[in-house]
Amino acid sequence: QPGLYIVATPIGNLGDMTLRALDVLKRCDGVACEDTRVTGKLLKHFDISKPLWRYDDHSGERDRQRLIDSMQTRAVALVSDAGTPLVSDPGYRLLRDAREAGVTVTTLPGACAAIAGLTLSGLPNDRFLFAGFLPQKDKARRDTLDGLSAIDATLVFYETGPRLVKSLDAIAQWDGARDVCVARELTKLHEEARRGTATELAEHYRAHPPKGEIVLLIGPPAEQEASEADVDALLAALLDEMS
């Protein structure tokens, strides 16, 4: 069946490849991917040999158009280096333009680091907000955190080892009372989900510089207990209104 197939791939454990992903990768006409070497290795592991076309969101308009044209008559799979395409990964423009061109699009869900981190963290997961990578520059990072202050949900970020301690320091300064979780090397041998305040975690990772890939999660703001003064003020305002 011609069209665009969005195919999630494992984030570290090849056992997380889905049956449907294997089926589509075996039957498609070609695979659009971020890095042909990374995807070539993955396909080789599963004994699949297909034409690989490099594609990312910096690819030119013409490359994108050519891929979309071919989707009218051929089955094209889109994969990223790991996890779910489009989630902090290329594909948004391709998907948008393919839909506009009337291409049939379908998705094959599977591994996603943000969701894996959330489910392992033990932080509230009834409401969460995925916010990609925190900015690197101090002011931009603070502004981003400030912009998320009032959101009553667990915040989920992608993070890198070399930047983790700086981010934790910034979170400690921003709202040191929140529960934080560093979820590292998910689905891999050294998987870990370490909980604490940002200050505690910064101290730990300063002493043990983290290796590997990281999802950083921040619990929702602590519930504000009304202080006695607040209650007094509320009562006074009510009495005032009644008189």
Ligand code: SAM
């Ligand atoms: N699209 C991918 C997904 O669905 O998971 C994410 C791509 S994003 C460019 C890469 C980031 O995802 C890494 O920097 C890290 O923050 C996170 N990540 C990927 N694999 C991970 C893993 N096994 N454990 C923890 N975090 C991971």
